[in-house]
Amino acid sequence: MTPRTYPALSYELYPPRNAKAVGPLWATIRRLEATRPDFVSVTYGAAGSNREAAIDLLRRLLTETTLxxxxxxxxxxxxxxxxVGIIERLLxxxxxxILALRGDAPDGVEPGSGDVEHADELVRLIRDVEAQRTxxxxxxxxxxxxAAYATRHPDSPSIERxxxxxxxxxxVGADFAITQVFFHASDYSKLxxxxxRAGVTIPIIPGVMPMTSSRRLTKLGSLAGIDVDDAFRARLDDAASDxxxxxxGVAATVELARAALDEGAPGVHLYTFNEHAAALAVLDALELERPPEAGLAASM
Structure with missing residues (x-):
């Protein structure tokens, strides 16, 4: 019998910016944990500016949650x-x-200023370290x-590149890809x-942002070089209440995610911005089927 497959579910979190943010973040973590995601990604600032905070959050997730x-x-x-030192600490x-990224360079740092200039080199390095720790x-x-890009990467000469x-x-060893944000379902299907056609076989998970904030849409659209639909942004701005x-925003996000799933997407990755309400509203409306809970003992 062929095992039944379920769409993958994951969220993105970032470390708390200060002590005041710790409580709200952990309230969000507990709410998201209850949905039994397949994984949660933990990001950090440009060039690892708050890497220690990220590592501390990773430690707590591993020791204090089921995530x-x-x-x-x-x-x-x-x-x-x-x-190499960071990879060894993580393992x-x-x-x-590990989500292997080139990353955005902060002011004063050139993108190719390190020994490992591109993400494929970083993937190879992780595999090298892994091989020493079997x-x-x-x-x-x-x-x-x-990372994958449903629209052209801002630094890329073309979508073909x-x-x-x-x-x-x-x-060189990547297992899956997660897209950066996109606002049109056709962008994902075209990607x-x-x-x-090029021979990529790894699953490409659509990264979806709850589109509930006009300000956030505008900012991320600018960073990613993506045009935000003016009519939709106006609808958000003209809303009579929060x-x-x-x-x-939730309805538009659900429509986007559902279209990607209908195209055969292997799951959905939700960019939460450390807020659970919109992400859970999207998840509830999507009615994403999850695998049944089954402990190890029950399966043996």
């Missing part, structure tokens, strides 16, 4: 020796999933994710079609 963390790791501005601390990993394998980069990351604004 499986996916650690963001960026190469920009870091030496090879520094990256030694129990992390078994005994500690019980001959297991670290799961490595990478983006696919070449994705293919290179798969070739998948381009990737498949409740109406959230309802409009």
């Amino acid at each position: 499986k963390p996916l650690a963001h790791l960026t190469s920009v501005g870091s030496s090879r020796a520094e990256l 030694g601390g129990g992390v078994r999933g 005994a500690q990993l019980a001959a297991g394998r670290v799961s490595i994710g990478v 983006d696919i070449e980069v994705l293919l290179a990351k798969e070739a 998948v079609s381009r990737a498949e 409740e109406e604004r959230r309802s409009i």
Whole structure:
């Protein structure tokens, strides 16, 4: 009998910015934990500006929750020796999933200023470190994710070049990809079609942002070089209340995610911005089927 498959569910979190943010973040973590996601990714600032806070959050997720963390790791501005040290810390601390990214360079740092300039080189480095730790990993394998772009990367000369980069990351050991934000369902379907034609075989998970904030849409659209639909942004701005604004945004996000799932997406990755209300509203409306709870003892 062929095992039944279920859409993957995951969330993105970032470390608390200060002591005041710790409580609200953990309230969000507990609410998201109850949905039994497949993993939660933990990001950090440009060039690892709050990496220690991220590592502390990863440690707490591993020791105080049932969640499986996916650690963001960026190469920009870091030496090879520094990256090896970080990878060893992550694996030694129990992390078994890493999202390998070039990362955004902060002011004064050139994107290629480190020893490991591109994400495919970082994937290869993680595999090199992993190969030295097979005994500690019980001959297991670290799961490595990478970024994909439903629209052209701001630094890329073309969308074709983006696919070449994705293919290179798969070739050196990437297991899956998560897209950066996109606002039109056709962007995801076109990305998948381009990737498949080029020979990409790893699953590409759509990264979806709850579109409940006009300000956030505008900011992320600007950073990613994506045009935000003016009519939709106006609907958010003209909403009579926060409740109406959230309802409009959640409905649009659900429509986007459902279209991606209908196109065969392997799951949904929700960018939460450390807020659970909109993410859970999207999840409830999506009615994403989850696997039944089953303990190890029950299956033996």
